[in-house]
Amino acid sequence: VENNDVPIVIIGSGYGGAVSALRLCEAGKKVVLLEMGLNWEKAGIPFSNLLKPGKSSAWLKNKSIAPFMNIFSLTPFTGTLDRLDFDHIKIWVGRGVGGGSLVNGGMAVTPKESYFREVFPDLDAEKFYNYYFPLVQEELKVNVIDEQFLKDCPYYKFTRVGEAEAHKAGFKTIRVPNVYDFKYMEKEFRNEVPRSALNTEVIYGNNHGKNSLDKTYLRKALETGNLEILDLHRVQTIQLNDDKSYTLNVRQTDTSGVMIADKVFHCKKLILSAGTMGTLQLLLQSHAENGFPINEKIGKNWGNNGNFMTGRNWVKPLSGGTGAKQSTIPVGGIDNWDDPEHPFFTEIAPLPMGMDVATSLYLLINRVDKKGEVAYHKASQSLTLNWDESNTAKMRENAQYFIRKMNKANGGTRSHLLFNNGFGADICYHPLGGCVLGEATNEYGKLKDHENLYVLDGSLIPGTIGVNPFVTITAIAEYCIENLIKQKEFA
Numbered sequence: 345v346e347n348n349d350v351p352i353v354i355i356g357s358g359y360g361g362a363v364s365a366l367r368l369c370e371a372g373k374k375v376v377l378l379e380m381g382l383n384w385e386k387a388g389i390p391f392s393n394l395l396k397p398g399k400s401s402a403w404l405k406n407k408s409i410a411p412f413m414n415i416f417s418l419t420p421f422t423g424t425l426d427r428l429d430f431d432h433i434k435i436w437v438g439r440g441v442g443g444g445s446l447v448n449g450g451m452a453v454t455p456k457e458s459y460f461r462e463v464f465p466d467l468d469a470e471k472f473y474n475y476y477f478p479l480v481q482e483e484l485k486v487n488v489i490d491e492q493f494l495k496d497c498p499y500y501k502f503t504r505v506g507e508a509e510a511h512k513a514g515f516k517t518i519r520v521p522n523v524y525d526f527k528y529m530e531k532e533f534r535n536e537v538p539r540s541a542l543n544t545e546v547i548y549g550n551n552h553g554k555n556s557l558d559k560t561y562l563r564k565a566l567e568t569g570n571l572e573i574l575d576l577h578r579v580q581t582i583q584l585n586d587d588k589s590y591t592l593n594v595r596q597t598d599t600s601g602v603m604i605a606d607k608v609f610h611c612k613k614l615i616l617s618a619g620t621m622g623t624l625q626l627l628l629q630s631h632a633e634n635g636f637p638i639n640e641k642i643g644k645n646w647g648n649n650g651n652f653m654t655g656r657n658w659v660k661p662l663s664g665g666t667g668a669k670q671s672t673i674p675v676g677g678i679d680n681w682d683d684p685e686h687p688f689f690t691e692i693a694p695l696p697m698g699m700d701v702a703t704s705l706y707l708l709i710n711r712v713d714k715k716g717e718v719a720y721h722k723a724s725q726s727l728t729l730n731w732d733e734s735n736t737a738k739m740r741e742n743a744q745y746f747i748r749k750m751n752k753a754n755g756g757t758r759s760h761l762l763f764n765n766g767f768g769a770d771i772c773y774h775p776l777g778g779c780v781l782g783e784a785t786n787e788y789g790k791l792k793d794h795e796n797l798y799v800l801d802g803s804l805i806p807g808t809i810g811v812n813p814f815v816t817i818t819a820i821a822e823y824c825i826e827n828l829i830k831q832k833e834f835a
């Protein structure tokens with residue numbers, strides 16, 4: 345077994361890991377980042393599109409794992425998209441250098457200030473809205489679609505129809521910023537550059553256009569010369585040593601998931617940025633297997649960010665439906681958050697299936713009235729989730745209200761084509777919480793009962809933030825790492 349001694353290890357290269365890596369490297373610290381997924385840029389393997397799922401489409405599976413229409417068989421490969429199946433919920437996560445930024449839709453939404461204040465009463469909201477949110481919008485290269493392009497482009501008919509129908513039903517719509525470079529998209533449309541968003545590329549990775557973390561934070565961190573990224577390195581368990589340092593048991597694999605080497609890493613400082621489910625798995629599993637100390641708040645205050653998918657069929661079938669050609673990048677949202685009875689936000693989502701299916705797809709984000717809890721089951725070596733229909737009852741009610749109101753004003757039916765009963769209560773893209781800031785950690789993400797362990801990822805957010813979460817995850821990570829460095833935690 346190969347032994348490695350390094351001062352600082354970060355586990356996971358998603359938003360929390362990428363922010364931590366950049367700020368520590370800028371402060372002159374040497375950092376090793378361990379990522380279980382593949383470094384796609386280095387491997388030079390192209391991402392697959394939605395219509396032809398290939399190598400990048402699934403994490404070591406025999407069949408594709410999109411939310412619907414999985415008719416494709418695959419040769420297992422360390423793809424970008426993984427799905428964790430629990431009894432009442434399926435959770436999709438990104439794998440690879442860049443984490444969720446490789447697979448997500450790039451929607452870069454700043455939360456409503458009133459809700460941010462409600463979720464994080466102890467944070468200085470003014471500082472977040474004046475400093476951290478603008479900072480991450482710049483670092484992540486957030487931009488907005490040109491309104492004229494949106495109006496003219498046939499690939500955005502689904503958005504124009506979606507917005508017109510929402511207005512007719514009395515709902516308010518908003519423009520949604522994104523990290524996809526819209527100037528690039530305009531060139532795609534004019535056939536001046538290779539197509540990505542206009543070629544059904546999204547949840548299996550984008551070959552062009554999208555400013556994922558490998559193009560932003562991680563690239564900048566590598567440019568300092570202080571960062572080493574080891575891909576296809578999965579941390580299996582963590583141990584606490586007598587001198588308060590950590591030992592990590594790590595398995596390196598090839599792209600078919602077969603073991604290449606087992607390695608041991610010793611580090612003084614450890615940052616967990618393995619994503620909500622990855623970080624919880626590491627903490628709870630290590631606790632069960634080697635008595636790793638954790639506090640009683642770990643696993644608690646978990647939520648699906650109110651994710652609830654739904655859709656409508658027969659949307660204007662006679663006047664051309666939602667369009668055969670669709671961009672994969674969403675730019676429209678319906679904002680019903682201020683309705684006291686049915687508060688929700690929903691993305692007007694694309695459904696690029698290569699033909700006009702006259703179907704509108706919506707990913708609702710609701711409040712989470714009843715939180716869940718994550719635990720570890722030793723015999724099966726897997727996480728369990730205390731979460732069932734009672735947790736999503738109010739979300740279903742909101743979806744029902746929304747679909748009824750839309751159909752009444754515009755025609756159409758609840759989408760039985762996409763989901764059983766027309767509702768995808770079990771679809772989750774935004775797992776959050778379980779290691780909540782100020783509860784399981786101190787005010788800056790340092791784990792309670794530990795001197796050298798930090799958590800910086802989605803698990804810090806208590807299960808809900810009211811909009812798509814990566815802007816918030818990035819801003820919280822910036823806030824925490826800045827203060828941890830100031831407090832000389834890494835000196």
Ligand code: FAD
Pocket residue numbers: 355356357358359360361378379380381436437438439440441442443444445447448449450451452453547577578579580617618619620622623626773774775800801802803812813814815817
């Ligand atoms: P992640 O980005 O999940 O990164 C964690 C990383 O750690 C991963 O790369 C993982 O492989 C690695 N890892 C895990 N365990 C280990 C281990 N044991 N050893 C080594 N490495 C490990 N959010 C938005 O704001 N806007 C959107 O438009 C949007 N669309 C989405 C679409 C899809 C299909 C999905 C799945 C998510 C979407 N999200 C979106 C959610 C967003 O991507 C996540 O909230 C975000 O990526 C979470 O960031 P994170 O830093 O917590 O961890």
